[in-house]
Every structure is written in structure tokens, then in C-alpha cells.
Amino acid sequence: MRATRDRILDVALEVLGRSPDASMADIASAAGVVRRTVYGHFPTRADLVRSLTRRAVAEISAVLAEVDSSDRAADAVWADFIARLWPVAHRYQALLALRRGEYGDEIHALLGPVDLVLADLVQRGQDSRAFGQHLPAGILSQLAYAAVFSIADSDFATDALGVRAATVTSLLMLGVPRSRAKKLADDRS
Amino acid sequence: MRATRDRILDVALEVLGRSPDASMADIASAAGVVRRTVYGHFPTRADLVRSLTRRAVAEISAVLAEVDSSDRAADAVWADFIARLWPVAHRYQALLALRRGEYGDEIHALLGPVDLVLADLVQRGQDSRAFGQHLPAGILSQLAYAAVFSIADSDFATDALGVRAATVTSLLMLGVPRSRAKKLADDRS
DNA sequence: AATAGATTGCACAATGGTGTGCATTGCACA
DNA sequence: TGTGCAATGCACACCATTGTGCAATCTATT
Numbered sequence: 204m205r206a207t208r209d210r211i212l213d214v215a216l217e218v219l220g221r222s223p224d225a226s227m228a229d230i231a232s233a234a235g236v237v238r239r240t241v242y243g244h245f246p247t248r249a250d251l252v253r254s255l256t257r258r259a260v261a262e263i264s265a266v267l268a269e270v271d272s273s274d275r276a277a278d279a280v281w282a283d284f285i286a287r288l289w290p291v292a293h294r295y296q297a298l299l300a301l302r303r304g305e306y307g308d309e310i311h312a313l314l315g316p317v318d319l320v321l322a323d324l325v326q327r328g329q330d331s332r333a334f335g336q337h338l339p340a341g342i343l344s345q346l347a348y349a350a351v352f353s354i355a356d357s358d359f360a361t362d363a364l365g366v367r368a369a370t371v372t373s374l375l376m377l378g379v380p381r382s383r384a385k386k387l388a389d390d391r392s
Numbered sequence: 393m394r395a396t397r398d399r400i401l402d403v404a405l406e407v408l409g410r411s412p413d414a415s416m417a418d419i420a421s422a423a424g425v426v427r428r429t430v431y432g433h434f435p436t437r438a439d440l441v442r443s444l445t446r447r448a449v450a451e452i453s454a455v456l457a458e459v460d461s462s463d464r465a466a467d468a469v470w471a472d473f474i475a476r477l478w479p480v481a482h483r484y485q486a487l488l489a490l491r492r493g494e495y496g497d498e499i500h501a502l503l504g505p506v507d508l509v510l511a512d513l514v515q516r517g518q519d520s521r522a523f524g525q526h527l528p529a530g531i532l533s534q535l536a537y538a539a540v541f542s543i544a545d546s547d548f549a550t551d552a553l554g555v556r557a558a559t560v561t562s563l564l565m566l567g568v569p570r571s572r573a574k575k576l577a578d579d580r581s
Numbered sequence: 582a583a584t585a586g587a588t589t590g591c592a593c594a595a596t597g598g599t600g601t602g603c604a605t606t607g608c609a610c611a
Numbered sequence: 612t613g614t615g616c617a618a619t620g621c622a623c624a625c626c627a628t629t630g631t632g633c634a635a636t637c638t639a640t641t
Contacts, residue, residue: 204616204617204618207617207618222492222493222494223492223493224413224493224494226597226598226599227598227599227600228597228598236618236619237618237619237620238599239601239618239619239620239621240617240618240619242599242600242601243617243618246600247599247600248599248600300489300492300493303411303412303489304411304412304413304489305411305413335564335570337560337564337570337573337574337577338553338556338557338560338561342546342548342553342557345546346539346542346543346546346557346561349542349546350535350539350542350565353535353538353539353542354535357531357534357535359531364527364531367526367527368527368531368535371526371527372527372535372565375524375526375564375565375567376539376561376564376565378564378570380569380570381524381526381567381569384526385526388526393586393587393588396587396588415627415628415629416628416629416630417627417628417629425588425589426588426589426590427629428588428589428590428591428631429587429588429589431629431630431631432587432588435630436629436630437628437629437630
């Protein structure tokens, strides 16, 4: 059943988020299903992780596409992006840990296209002086992006404080002035 | 021999940094030693990680103690801290990954005291208006601190660019104005 | 040269995880 | 009521890893 497959994916995300080394048995039982069933849908642990990653990339890209438009101020676009990304980032927090160890390379490769779009957005922001030029766009975008996931990973991440922290912090990292960052963040909470 | 023990620790740090799931055998052979020897010094994998963590905490605390003095501007103290911390953070980047999975709780506990000192420093900075108040000191310090380790973890981390990125980025996160952050970072490269 | 301590080299038991095969059961749909 | 598909429940082989035991060897020191 398609529903089972999806439920396994959902639960796997959650379980792997808590402990990245969780076994297939752990995932199966958390999904209220038998281990053999998991292998029915995902022949291999690697397959499971791959599917997870693909879904994440799809969701993140969707958010990015919704929000990105070159005729708006880059810092506002970024703030929108983070605000809309937040629930997704929170869900896919597991990828942060999975990115290391074993499947790291594959995950990194799948995430590549997203990175490009982000770097481009940051570059536009730097060109228009909305963002600072203290660091190259490629690096800066990665740092700010990683920080969002890292915040999603923290304890206080559940509340509204999480979105706010993610938005304002990443904007500050991008070199947006304190007052402007605060305003942009406030507008979205 | 004490030298062997230290070498194992050094190598373990490096190996675990690259792949957090490395086996005792991997570590042993990377240290040019036989697996049995490793167990001679560290009865258990957990012991190895514990020793590693303790050493990290000791080094970080040392840097912190060297730099922290309440009669200097908090942002300057922070900049010094990061600049001196950099090589250490880079070495102990492995802890970032180890913090999850299995030994996470213990590592977190050992790191506790350091967190307190940091939170205090940030609090002082907020009181003196050097840092922003967009987030509580406890959270803010953790975010800025984590960002430094996350930067140490990135690819471009080796060059001088790494220190600079870590310093200026963490200062920006703390709400220090762009110009001031840049100046503080430049003074230390 | 003798001694003590560290390191080696194997062999071993125990554990826990992966992936597969296959017969059986349950369920929905026609 | 039958047909098909998904899920189950075992059993299995396989493998990597952990931690231990013990005798043999090396090495620095006296």
C-alpha cells in the first residue's frame, strides 16, 4: 500500500532524526510494521535514505520556487524563504546528521541543485548591497543555510521562537543590519 | 607508553572527524598500532570518546580562561576567543558529529560548564549593548558557538578564510554591526 | 645481561545488524 | 466466493564489530 510506504518514510525521518544510527528494526517497529515489510518497500537501507533525501530536496525546492522572484529585495525573499522553509527544515533535521557517515556523498550530491539556487540568491543580495560582502556568496549561503538547519536541530526549536531565531540569525549572518533583520523577522511572526 | 596513548587520541580525533562510525580497527591501524593495543589504553569505545571529549573541554576551557576578562568589551573578548579557539575547534570538529548518537548525552554533560561561561559572556555583551537582544543569551551563545564548529567542519575551513569566516559570522549573529565585526575580525588576521 | 612494561598476534565468544526466502494470513475488490 | 496484493512471521546465512585471554616478542632502563 502506498500509505504504508509513506508512513514508513515519515516515521523513519523522525526516528533517524532522534538517533541517526537507528536500525531497520527500530524504524519498522516505530512505524507499527514488521521489519520484513520495510524491506518490501525499500530493498536496502541506502534506498530508504535516498528516498528520504529526494523527498526533502523536492520539498525544499518547492518552497524555494514559490518564494524566489528576482524583482523583490533579496533580504525579503530570504526572510520569506526561511519562514516557509522552517517546518520543512524542522522535519528534515535528520539529514543534518545523515549527511555524514556512509550516505554523505550521495546526500550532498542530491542537495547540489538547491545549493546553487541559494548561492545565486545571496549573490543577487550582495550585488544590490542588501547583504554584506564579508564572504563569497557560495560560502555565505551555505553558512546561513546550515545555521537554519542547526537551529531546527536545537531544543528550543519547536516554538515560534525557532522560526524567529532562524530568520533573524540567518539574516544577521548575511550582513543585514540588526534593525532591518528584526523588522523582516517580526513581519513574519 | 604515554606517547602511544596520545597518538591514538590524536588519530582517533582525526579519523572520527572524517567518519564518525569508524571502528576501533580503523582507528588502530590509522594510528599504526594493533587493535589490541588500543583496548590496552581504552577498555571501551566509550572510554576513548570520553577521553577525547575531556581533552576537548580542557583545551576549550583553557582558551576561554586565557581570553575572558570582565573589564574588556564583550565583542572584543568574543573575537579573541574565536580566533584562539579556531585551531582547537578545527581539531575537535569530530565532536560535532559524535554529539549525536550513543554518546551524545555524556558529551553534552561534559560540555555543560563551557556553555555556562559562554552564556555569561554573551549576557555581559547584551547588558553593555555590544550584542543584540533579539534572542536570549543562553540560546544566542549556543547558536554562535555552534556556528563556529559548523564552519570548522566545512571544506573551506583550512585556510585563513576559515578563522575570518568564523569570527565575523559569529559576531554578526551576536548582533554586532557589520563594520565593527569586520574590523574586529581584520585585527586578528 | 636481566627485568619490567608495552606491544603484538591470534583465537575466541558474543552481539547485533543486514538482506533474503517462503509459506501463511489478512483484506479489498470484483 | 474467488482473485490478487500487501503484510506477516519465521528461519536463515552472512558479516562487521566489540571486548577478552594469553603467550610471545620487543625495548628502554638499570
